[in-house]
Amino acid sequence: MDLRKYIADLRSAGMLKLINEELSINYEIPYVITKFDKGPALEFTNVREFRTAHVVGNVVNTRDKIYRALNVKSDVEFYKKLLWAEEVASSYKTMETNNVVYEPLPNVDLTRIPIPRYFELEPGPCLTSAVVVGMDVKDGILNASIHRLTPIGPDKFVIRLVPRHLYRIYVRNRELGKDTPISISWGLHPALLLAAASSPPFGIFELNIANALLDGSLRIKVLDNGVPAPAYAEVVMEGYISARETTKEGPCMDVLGTYDEVREQPVVRITRIYIRRDSPLIAQALVAGYSEHKLLMGIEKEAKIWQFVSNVVPEVKAVRLTDGGCGWLHAVVAIRKQSDGDPKNAIMAAFTAHPSLKHVVIVDEDINVDDLNEIEWAIATRFRADEDLVLIKYARGSTLDPVALDPVQGITTKMGIDATRPLNSDINRFKRGIIPASIDLNKIKLE
Template sequence: MSLSNAVASLSEIRFYDPPYGEFGIARVLKESEGRWTPLFRGVGKGFSGVGNVIDTRPKLYRFLGASSDEEAYSKLLSALESPTSLDFVSTWQDLYREVDSLYDLPMVRYYEREARPYITSGVVVGAGPGGVYNASIHRFSPIGARKAVIRLVPRHLYHMYKMSIKQGREVPIAVAWGVHPLVLLAAASSPPYGVFELGVAARLLGGLKAVSLENGAVAPFPASVIIEGFITAEQAEEGPFVDIVGVYDRVRLQPVVRVERIYVLRSEALLHYLLPAGLEHQLLMGFEREARIWKAVRSVVPGVKKVRLTRGGFGWMVAVISLEKAAEGDAKNALLAAFAAHPSLKIAIAVDGDVDPDDPVAVEWALATRLRADRGLFVIPYVRGSTLDPVALNEEGLTHKIGIDATRPLDADPVLFERARIPET
């Protein structure tokens, strides 16, 4: 399944033509998110671009073949637990042309203080020690025609990199740019180490083709662009770039990638421009964590209505859980389960089933009318949270977490908490 096929299935597409200007694509992405899918023609010779492919739940659920939160969560969690094998293609190179330089690829900057154009939706597939493969999404920015710097956070690819460099070997990788959105969703997930995320994508798609590269890495097929190379021991400054919190990430030393080959589809190559901190970024990054919160909370409180990693918490650090509690303490158990399921979570709020977590005004109303701070608030001090938190106590994300029980006290008269409604005519 290709990105082009996925985009063709969407109903609301608007076409754009050059010239785009330095930040023109970013402005269109911001204007259109949550509204329509922009398709950019002529972003480079032989290239077109697209964005906001899965910036809303209806779009994501359509690709998943799901009609509800529960069905979508269940499909993703099932795929994470039972990935399937890939279908390797032996004859594929004739469909691609090779380009000489990373600068031949029409990357863009999205915000004014970003260091350089870069790829924001590249699926990086690494081949680690012991035959372990990992697929994940990482910022990838050129610092030369055949050199790039890659942002590695302390997760699986970082672990593979550290082990490999310690053993005196480089990490073979493929960077696939322009892939089916469910490949992106799988790559944004975090199954246990050793579970190959492309196998998760294969389960979600009902099959996924892949290619083997000369360096030992693999790539999903057909990707619009496949970059073959090695993560080396060399380091270079990376950033500033905008991460999901919508602020500029600090400049740091990160590993350098030595690029061996750059393959581009001979037919029009469709690139995916993913706006940092945009709705698509938030949904991709947070959806699997939301599913894990849903599963964990249901195990301690069966009456869960809805779970949301909120837009204000950029789909990552703030969760709202609506539930029907059977006894006092259920809400706090739900909040503790949420923190355990998603360690980057900083604030978790429990509300009653009549409060919609998608409505921030309704959540604030619950805080105003149902929270008793003396028994509804608790703080978990000095615990690891998100490295994206600008006020974390160190680079590992050490922080204090807050749980908020904004549910109605069961020992109070329920009439006092009934929401007034105007009857239908």
Template sequence: MLGEIVESFEDTVVIEKPVKKELEITRYLLKYRDRPVLFRDVDGWVVAGNVWSTRERIAGYLGTERDNLPHFIAEAMENPEPWKTVERAPFTKNSTGDFSLRELPIPKYYPKDGGQYFTSAMVIARDEKGFVNTSFHRIMVTDEKTGTIRLVPRHLYAMWNARAERGEELDVRIIVGSPVHLLLAGATSVPYGVSELEIASAMSRMAFGKPLEVFNMNGIPVPVETEFVFEAKILPELDREGPFVDITGTYDHIREQPVVVFERMYHVDEPVFHALLPGGYEHYMLMGLPKEPQIYRSVKQVVPRVHGVRLTEGGAMWLHAIVSITKQHDGDGKNAILAAFAGHPSLKHVVVVDEDVNIYDDREVEWAIATRFQADRDLVVVPNARGSSLDPSSEKSLTTKWGIDATKPLDRKEEFERASV
């Protein structure tokens, strides 16, 4: 389970002294941005953060290589596998309706946050035709057993809206402390009807040789490797949600969002609460990594030889990307830029480089720009394009996208070769 995983990492920082869930926990997570942090006492609970804050740690746990992560995720997205239903789950050992969200180790991360926030929570719902959706949703605690849940207009929103229009509630399971393959699957963008649990099951088979195991909770499958599970309902009513620090590290504004009522809590023996720092490296990884296969697939449709895609930490692994290709024709670099924007519509800036540039080394990428790029011929600018609502510099989600073609001209390649011994 999560506690054993965190303690198995050699670079884990263990905080033995009591730590407050309001703001104090954030200071540690910011201090050790790329190291797992295990808090032994947050209001009497054990809490872990920054667990999956590096590509190398995620890849190592899944039994693959850093550079292969986009392909690993892509394979699971393209070959979803049925999950396996089992008769028991460790989290059913502890069940109660007598709990208060206020007393749980749900942090208030930043001073202007609207309140305590679930940030690593995933919501599992089943529609009337049997389709199961699993997705990340932040939830702001508003009372002992209520919160407001941010629903972007995607799959869970469609499920909720269909019920809300009839004045009905949507029955859901809210889970915290999930394995990384489920977290990555929950952040993928797939068509309605493709279950993220099946993508997680494919990753589980690839990494561990077995499908994802789930426990049936009144018709809704819940992964057995989960620390906390809440039976809940999303109501037709709306309430204020926010402010909240999102992936860019800036405050998102207040919205009217659906109310969620928590009815019952389940947890494993000695549970570990997963605190996902908004705007932290772990947030970057879990949200950004599943987008890299989309960019890769889109670019590969126009340039046959694509060597790698990286959403950069400097761009919050959401707004900036680097793509490595082998050009076959003049103009391939610019086509790759446009395809990257199509593959991840929130993308604002992309640099395309040759295969001899290490996309994971920012200095090498900057070197390529310095030596292979001229703005008057290699810059692509797309004004007034639909971008990300998370970009505070955009206006009504409209942004100017720009790409840098830092690849060598085909007719002068020798002039751009780096000296080596």
């Protein structure tokens, strides 16, 4: 499976629309993508600066597109499949093939790649949807993850490394005085993006997770630096994260819809670029802070929250990382409780499952977690601050949080809200009123 087959499937299902007007890859295409944020996938066929390339956007901006990519039908089916893939990843090691779809460019020149420019204060174009595979040179440990990459020359990026697994590999290599060999793959099937955005234990290779999600069909190519890359990518780059060279990175947009702070970050040196042989090249534009970014970052965390909360309460009906919480900081969990203590256990489990979580609301099963009015109604009618509020001070949260007490470590105060009705209460006191009438409103004429 590759991005092209997935796009063709979306088109046949009426979930992708073509835009043939000439538009620039700088600002204009990203702007249009944001105006269809929760709508159809878009394919731009007339890119002003790159006549032999198309740009696609919003390809995984809704749950139904993600579920279609993995052949699942519901939230719980998706959660179970993703968690299963993480568990069995070691049994789905990717197989190498020489049957790749890309070929090397004669010269390394990042300006030949259609990297979009997104926001006005960003220093330039930014690669936001590529999967970086890094290798521990001592132990051969591999990690795949998605990172912000800003070109700073014809053969160099500056990479944003958060203190997670690739950063750990980079530090281990740096302590040995070694650069970190990497591959950068762009234009991939959604299963690879979802796997790369997941957080399995250190040492579990995310491409093996993707292989499990794809029923063992994923194939790789091992590059000259010893690092694998998917065999069916649109663009593959081979290179190294420098152990010594750093430069300023940012300001760049993050998932909260705010500019991340400027930091000193490592430099990536690109030694070879491979481009898909069959034209047009398909470039995936992912606009930071919009639905595609939020879903890719957060949906695996929903699965973890569902798993952890399911271990402490009788039944979890639904989990949602909310749009208003940027798909990252706020969660709503609907449960069927058997004890008035269940919601507080669910609050603690949710924070354990997703350490970046800042606020969580626990509601009853009759509340629609996708309807903010219903959630607010539950808080208004079923929550008492003196009994149902949980505050956790000085906890590690998200380094993205602009009001964190310690932005380097993400130290903040977390809040849980129990917006469930008391079990010993009169249930009718907590029900919405229903008018018992069934009328076809299409037959009612307003004059």
